[in-house]
Amino acid sequence: xxxxxxxxxxxxxxxxxxxxxxxxxxxxxxxxxxxxxxxxxxxxxxxxxxxxxxxxxxxxxxxxxxxxxxxxxxxxxxxxxxxxxxxxxxxxxxxxxxxxxxxxxxxxxxxxxxxxxxxxxxxxxxxxxxxxxxxxxxxxxxxxxxxxxxxxxxxxxxxxx
Amino acid sequence: xxxxxxxxxxxxxxxxxxxxxxxxxxxxxxxxxxxxxxxxxxxxxxxxxxxxxxxxxxxxxxxxxxxxxxxxxxxxxxxxxxxxxxxxxxxxxxxxxxxxxxxxxxxxxxxxxxxxxxxxxxxxxxxxxxxxxxxxxxxxxxxxxxxxxxxxxxxxxxxxxxxxxxxxxxxxxxxxxxxxxxxxxxxxxxxxxxxxxxxx
Numbered sequence: 307x308x309x310x311x312x313x314x315x316x317x318x319x320x321x322x323x324x325x326x327x328x329x330x331x332x333x334x335x336x337x338x339x340x341x342x343x344x345x346x347x348x349x350x351x352x353x354x355x356x357x358x359x360x361x362x363x364x365x366x367x368x369x370x371x372x373x374x375x376x377x378x379x380x381x382x383x384x385x386x387x388x389x390x391x392x393x394x395x396x397x398x399x400x401x402x403x404x405x406x407x408x409x410x411x412x413x414x415x416x417x418x419x420x421x422x423x424x425x426x427x428x429x430x431x432x433x434x435x436x437x438x439x440x441x442x443x444x445x446x447x448x449x450x451x452x453x454x455x456x457x458x459x460x461x462x463x464x465x466x467x
Numbered sequence: 468x469x470x471x472x473x474x475x476x477x478x479x480x481x482x483x484x485x486x487x488x489x490x491x492x493x494x495x496x497x498x499x500x501x502x503x504x505x506x507x508x509x510x511x512x513x514x515x516x517x518x519x520x521x522x523x524x525x526x527x528x529x530x531x532x533x534x535x536x537x538x539x540x541x542x543x544x545x546x547x548x549x550x551x552x553x554x555x556x557x558x559x560x561x562x563x564x565x566x567x568x569x570x571x572x573x574x575x576x577x578x579x580x581x582x583x584x585x586x587x588x589x590x591x592x593x594x595x596x597x598x599x600x601x602x603x604x605x606x607x608x609x610x611x612x613x614x615x616x617x618x619x620x621x622x623x624x625x626x627x628x629x630x631x632x633x634x635x636x637x638x639x640x641x642x643x644x645x646x647x648x649x650x651x652x653x654x655x656x657x658x659x660x661x662x663x664x665x666x667x
Binding site: 332351353372374408 | 489490492494510
């Protein structure tokens with residue numbers, strides 16, 4: 307499988323390209339009051355309100371610094387059954403802000419020597435190996451409960467962005 | 468870009484370091500603002516309405532539109548190689564673009580329009596070669612400017628030709644409204660027939 311590789315601190319992670327709709331620059335997100343831990347806020351993306359998760363913050367590494375290589379992966383959660391419940395134009399997307407989003411690699415999820423995630427942190431999948439070293443898969447839909455995101459989107463959507 | 472595990476530190480690695488250095492810069496606020504604005508807009512979908520794209524060009528002071536499906540490329544002006552005894556007001560000579568020889572024609576004479584010559588420096592800087600194809604033919608059209616590529620509704624093509632120079636009417640298919648003003652929609656087939664006639 308092809309996966310977008312990125313970093314949180316010095317650790318490498320990857321997201322299956324099939325769930326990534328677009329990679330965009332780390333544009334400013336509008337903060338949402340009483341947002342859950344790790345959520346930067348929401349952005350307006352192609353007519354949709356999209357919550358943006360800061361992976362550095364979520365993984366306890368502080369805010370993701372503003373750099374050209376630190377970008378937002380726009381992920382489509384439609385296939386995971388998530389719904390934001392915001393009317394007819396409901397396409398659940400989640401932005402993932404991460405560090406050094408600069409390359410795509412080919413990974414074999416069933417390769418020998420791959421490990422299940424050693425931690426119970428939600429959203430972290432198997433640890434695989436490519437020629438640059440170890441990389442851990444991230445399951446976007448498990449990073450944060452969809453109901454939590456739906457609440458955020460509905461709250462943000464009810465006021466003018 | 469991919470680093471081989473056994474690779475020695477060579478020039479390539481330095482290049483990679485330079486790339487990493489460039490990407491670790493803080494983005495300019497204007498860059499992020501421009502992206503925020505661009506991403507806010509919804510993507511234009513093909514809604515089956517048959518909307519078509521067209522490049523808006525300037526010949527003399529008149530605007531014309533060329534359907535995108537006929538446009539091969541827009542090229543900066545290159546030296547035109549004249550053919551002794553064959554050059555006319557319409558047929559200017561040959562140009563070599565990406566190793567291919569194209570017949571280069573000026574639409575001004577064919578349309579009966581005055582060229583915007585070097586007197587206005589700005590206008591002459593904007594001159595381009597527009598390579599257009601139809602059927603198996605390709606021509607390089609010398610135009611005064613290529614303004615933009617837009618999408619148009621076929622319903623919006625009007626038959627009124629009052630704004631178009633008389634001799635250009637034969638080569639056009641109607642008039643569309645562009646942000647720069649009304650433009651005559653060029654029908655490449657007819658244009659090519661006209662060009663072939665002017666050559667023979």
